[in-house]
Each structure stands twice: as structure tokens, then as C-alpha cells.
Amino acid sequence: MDRRTIRAPDDFHLHLRDGPMLALVAPESARHFARALVMPNLVPPVVTGADAAAYRDRIRAALPPASGFRPLMTLYLTETTDPAEVVAAHAAGIVTAVKLYPAGATTNSQAGVRAIDRVRPVLEAMAEAGVPLCVHGEVTDPDVDIFDREAVFLDRVLDPLRRAVPGLRVVLEHVTTAEGVAYVRAGGDIAGTITAHHLVLNRNHILAGGIRPHYYCLPVAKRETHRQALVAAATSGDARFFLGTDSAPHPDRLKEQACGCAGCFTATHAIPLLATVFEAAGALDQLEGFTSLHGAAFYRLPPNAGTITLARGAPAGLPAKLDGPGGPVTLFDPMIPLGWHVTGDAA
Numbered sequence: 001m002d003r004r005t006i007r008a009p010d011d012f013h014l015h016l017r018d019g020p021m022l023a024l025v026a027p028e029s030a031r032h033f034a035r036a037l038v039m040p041n042l043v044p045p046v047v048t049g050a051d052a053a054a055y056r057d058r059i060r061a062a063l064p065p066a067s068g069f070r071p072l073m074t075l076y077l078t079e080t081t082d083p084a085e086v087v088a089a090h091a092a093g094i095v096t097a098v099k100l101y102p103a104g105a106t107t108n109s110q111a112g113v114r115a116i117d118r119v120r121p122v123l124e125a126m127a128e129a130g131v132p133l134c135v136h137g138e139v140t141d142p143d144v145d146i147f148d149r150e151a152v153f154l155d156r157v158l159d160p161l162r163r164a165v166p167g168l169r170v171v172l173e174h175v176t177t178a179e180g181v182a183y184v185r186a187g188g189d190i191a192g193t194i195t196a197h198h199l200v201l202n203r204n205h206i207l208a209g210g211i212r213p214h215y216y217c218l219p220v221a222k223r224e225t226h227r228q229a230l231v232a233a234a235t236s237g238d239a240r241f242f243l244g245t246d247s248a249p250h251p252d253r254l255k256e257q258a259c260g261c262a263g264c265f266t267a268t269h270a271i272p273l274l275a276t277v278f279e280a281a282g283a284l285d286q287l288e289g290f291t292s293l294h295g296a297a298f299y300r301l302p303p304n305a306g307t308i309t310l311a312r313g314a315p316a317g318l319p320a321k322l323d324g325p326g327g328p329v330t331l332f333d334p335m336i337p338l339g340w341h342v343t344g345d346a347a
């Protein structure tokens, strides 16, 4: 079969940034995605309902004129977050979820949580009101090897937290390990997002034969067996797993330096890449669930009314870089030929 029509996809983990970078990347996501859950790690972070509403308006203003793209907003959890503020912003429909960054875990996470007990009242209020918690699941303890930080987080932080706050709806974001997959499969009120890039990357791609800063993201890609566990989870049809691209643009000059920052920019071609990966796994029939149905069901949203049609063949004219406000922004190089494109794509 050379064409496939699926419900319009949702990206349940997206970095859109702000200002001129937002203007550059928002249209890239709006081309294939109908909705996205927008991460709040701006400087300063999105911490109140008013912040989220203002950011949502800036995103809308950055979209192409007739775009139906809908940003779903998140709040950045801090140790001073007011439980009533979260519940009110969610009830008002301004905020879809709250994001937990352990302080120091990743880009712009300094305002995040140092002691999880300090946010217990917020989490209890969220459990009560049904507000999902999106979790960056890595410990920041310098004694823990970076390749173990996700697995250790599950044991030390997430599992005790979920036992302490039963009923809290949790999304383990950007799962990168077999342990993370198993933890989500073990069930309860939990789901896991998986990125497109973690379905193709292992740690050799970052480090063997030279260091490749555009493959560096957090959580960092793990060994090949973990990548295989992610592909198995994403293509299994299990509704607990769905797409969150974690598309995270940075200007090349900030990635290609002595201390380069984390993030892979995939918004432009995540859907063609996923179709290619799912087909290689013999699971093209599971693509729509992963991109367009499972996440909506978890977030208690109707699936998008619109559709996209995929057709065989690489996207035409995909650029290697976008010309950004702070210089070029390199698109993720998937290393494999893309076997599908989205029809009607202007790219």
C-alpha cells in the first residue's frame, strides 16, 4: 500500500521556545500536528495560569494565518507553586498538565524541584482534580551515572511518589530505557511518551567515531537494547505509549561548542520518520494509535477530526538546517532514508 490516511497527530511533548525562535518553529509543528502539549521551560518559566494564557496567545500569533493548530499548555512545577492556582488554571481550561523538572536535570530546569516532599500538597491537589503530572524522570545526583539516571529515578523518586499520592495521573516523559518501558507497562495511572529520535538513536551514534552534538539530548540515548525496547513499546499497540517528540530547537552555535546543550530538533520530519520506523518494524498499522489516538485518550481529549495522508517516498526538499534568529538550527539527521512523506506538504 502506497498511501495511508490517519487521524491528525498530536505531539504530547514539544518545546516551542519564545520570541523569534517560536516564530521559526511553531509553523514546523503546525504542518503535521493538530495539537501539541507545550513545555513550560522558558526563561523565566511558565508558572501561573496567567503566564500560560499569555504564552498560548504568543504561540497562536506565531502560527500561519489559517492554522488550526491548538497549543495545550503546561505549568512548570516549583517548590512555591500554589495548589489552588494549578487547580483553577486546569478547571478554566488554560492548562492541560503540570511538568516536573528535577532541578538541574536539563535545559532551564534550575527553578525545578529539589525536594519532592515540598511539592506534595500540589501533587495531592492534582490527584484530587485529575490534573496529569508530566515527569522528566532523571535523578540529578552527580554520583549516579548519566546512563542510569532514568532507572534510578523510577526506584528512588517516582515509585515512592506514586505510592504516597495514589490517584495521581503520571506521564513518564521521553522514556529511554527498558526499565522505563517496564515501569509504564506495570500499570496504574501512568503512561509514557516516546520521542521519534530515541527510536533510532543509541549511544554509539553520539560518541563512536567522533562526538555528534546534534544527537545529544536528555535523557541521553542509551545502549541498543534499550532502543529496541522503545521500538517494541511504541509499535506494540499498547495505549499506554504515545508520541511526545521532545523536539527541542537550539541554535547550532549553542550545540556545537565546548559545552553543547541538549535537544534534537525533529518537529519538521518526525511523522515521516515515525512512519519509516513503524514500517521497518512491520507495524505501520500501529502508527495511528501512537501518533493520534493513545495520547488523546490519556488526556481525555477527543481524537482530532482532521486527517493527514502519508505517501511513499522521502519528503521533497527537506532542508538540513532552518535559518533561525540566532543562526542556523540543524534538523535531526535520522541516519536512515525516510520512506514516507505527508501529502500536500509544502516542504
Ligand code: DOR
Pocket: 015, 041, 106, 107, 136, 216, 217, 218, 219, 246, 248, 249, 262, 263, 264
Ligand atoms: O534534550 C532535551 N532538550 N531534553 C530536555 O529535557 C529539555 C530540552 C530543551 O528544552 O532543550
Ligand code: ZN
Pocket: 013, 015, 039, 246, 248
Ligand atoms: Zn522536553
